[in-house]
Amino acid sequence: MSIRTRFSSYLQSAVLEFVLLILCIALALVAPGFLTAENLLNVLRNVSMQGVIAFGMTMVIIAGEIDLSVGSAVAFSGCLTAYLTEALTGPAAGWSPAAAVPLAMGVTLAVGLLLGTFTGFMRTRYQVPSFITTLALLTGLMGAAELITNGFPINSFPDWYNFFGGGYVVGIPFPAIIFLLVFAVVHILMNLTAFGRAVYAVGGNAEAARLSGINVKFVKTAVLAFTAMLAALSGIMQSAEIMAGTATTARGWELDVIAAVIIGGTSLMGGSGRVWGTMIGIVFLGIIINGMTLLNISEYWQHVVRGVLILAAVLLNRIQAGGEKS
């Protein structure tokens, strides 16, 4: 293999990375303040909340399922944490915030896990498509968030709670650390464990997976439950950033998250995709929005660009796949 063909085959396997690199170089040249540690950490923090969920969503989509409820789950989880904190620290219970907040967070994460398990149960026991169950949860949780907050933000958090959304550890935003941690966990899970192989198998051909002795029901339920819990985690961080439980937050996040996964090369048909690709997809979206903001381009254009990006990324993927076959 000559250097040239080796380079071109490397380029083919990492097109998205190269495009991202070129975008960064271009922005560094034209957008003042882009290439500063402060700005880049800011980008990382901005993508963290959705990014955390996107890694779980990658597993769900590879397993041949979908979760449309994550946006509502973020809002609901923030509201639930705020509501529980308020109730526990209120005059009736009289807990100290130091005890109330961890309990509220724990309960919220557990509820998230249960909601995902419910979706998995509906899918594996009654063959209700996850699309349907999570569509129902999307509106259901949105309503539940409104109900527990009565339509007003709940500002029950102690000041130190802000750390989970706006704090720094050795100069790195706390949500960004969680984001990188979740990436590492999911990346290892999907690439280096038997469970990861099973997720790909279940999405590739569920019957062949079952006849290979894989517990298909468990795998599907596990990825759905894990992702719903990540959405709850994201909801906690989000409520900490804005220091309130608000029912109207995170509307439409499910589409941003799915977009990042798809841009990263994961197939909606299930069975194929990469966790690293999702990382690139998330950073890509974050950089584009950041760059356009720095260049003072209207927010409306950002939506248009995002749409173009989704289509272009998938098209590129299809063309490459077609090229391999011929």
Place this chain on the structure above:
Amino acid sequence: MPLETAGIRKEYPGTVALKDVSLRFEEGKIHALVGKNGAGKSTLVKIFAGAIQPTAGSILLNGMPVQLRSPREALERGIAAVHQELSLVPELTVAENIFLGRLPVRKGFGRKLLVDWREVERRAEETLAGFALNLDVRMKAGRLGVAQQQMVEIAKAMSYNPAVLMLDEPTSALARRETGHLFELLHRLASRGIVLLYISHRLQELQEIADVVSVLRNGEVAGTIGIGDASPATLAGLMFGQTIRAERPPDIPQHAPPALEVRNLTRRGAFSNISFTLARGEILGIAGLLGAGRTELLRAIFGADPVDSGVLVINQTTIRPTSPGQMKRFGIALTPENRKAEGLIQNASTRFNMCLASLDRLTTGGFITRERERTVVRSMVKNLDMLVGDMEAPVSLLSGGNQQKVVAGKWLNTAPSVILFDEPTRGIDVQAKQQMFQIIYGLSRKGISAIVVSSELEELLDICHRILVMHSGRIVKTLEPRRTTIEQLVVACMEGGTAT
């Protein structure tokens, strides 16, 4: 109008499907066409239906040569076919199905734009009237039973007023009583003077339905005989010819402690009260017709389908199979009948597929690495004598034989004690078949038992220590291959009933 073929030949790249086939089908008679898999029956039917063109030779209808370049042209010439798979649209009514693509229209908005539903129903009722079928033509086809759907298919074919009607394995999905109805109908159609061509592998039913039987073997006409002479044994002799028996190596042992004991296993609607014992290293064949319950039995032993009653005994442990994962832990493996849909993940690589059943064995400290997998796959590829260019390429690119070896390799990696092979040689070439047998012999030498289900009866006689014959969900005979001829095995599969 009699239908004739003169010297029909059909070549495919690398093989000849039909060589010099000359047959004559008379009107008013029911003409059966039999032969084992790959004998050329369906190739001939496809040529008559206009789906494919012969390489050489001609087709004569009423003594005149005709060209059948498309299914439409065949229909216009009066040749209609009812295929094995039902092709009715379940959500449309019976009447719509019959006239699909040629619904009568009436005037609406000044033009002939609207379907004339009254006319559709009237004509459908008229068509069905001759069939003694008490059907509401406004009923959705999907709500009919299989037998009724079959009748509607035949009615649909008959609505073209064909001179020739071909039926491809029409009884394979029918119950006994329904088959009787179908035969009555066919006799009535024949008496109207049309040519009826009946393809079947149920030799025992030919006595009831056919007037003349033609046997195809390896793309040639092995003989045409009147039904009076066509006993199942005679037909089997014509179908299989002089078979050269490949002998199983003499050193294949069977050991005393049983590897698996099946006790009174029953799955309603599939098989009932199945009991047998499998010795260590034994190669046990299961023969029977399509629908005898062979595949269902293997799947149930493997835990893929639930059983209603009965148990397995492995290593003195009594087990009710509930899932493939559970049976895998007990050392049972299954290579499924449908390799594409059930055996492999087509888009995934050879490495991925081959390690899929043994992931728990390949992990160290909870982790699995591609390097570890590659090492395992590399040695398996060598053991199984496979041709794999790139083990990271999708298995869909491999030949049928190599794909089957991937499925076998996947299970060998789990270190099983019993492997259930369902149609292990389907769709693979002669050399790959021999290699599959070598793999099975090799396992036997190591004390690993095999249960082999195959529709290739000669293969079962060649490789097995013992053959169980299934019929209508029951084991009706146990045969010793060395003392059994192919004719005897065929007859045993057909007759069922007389248990020994």
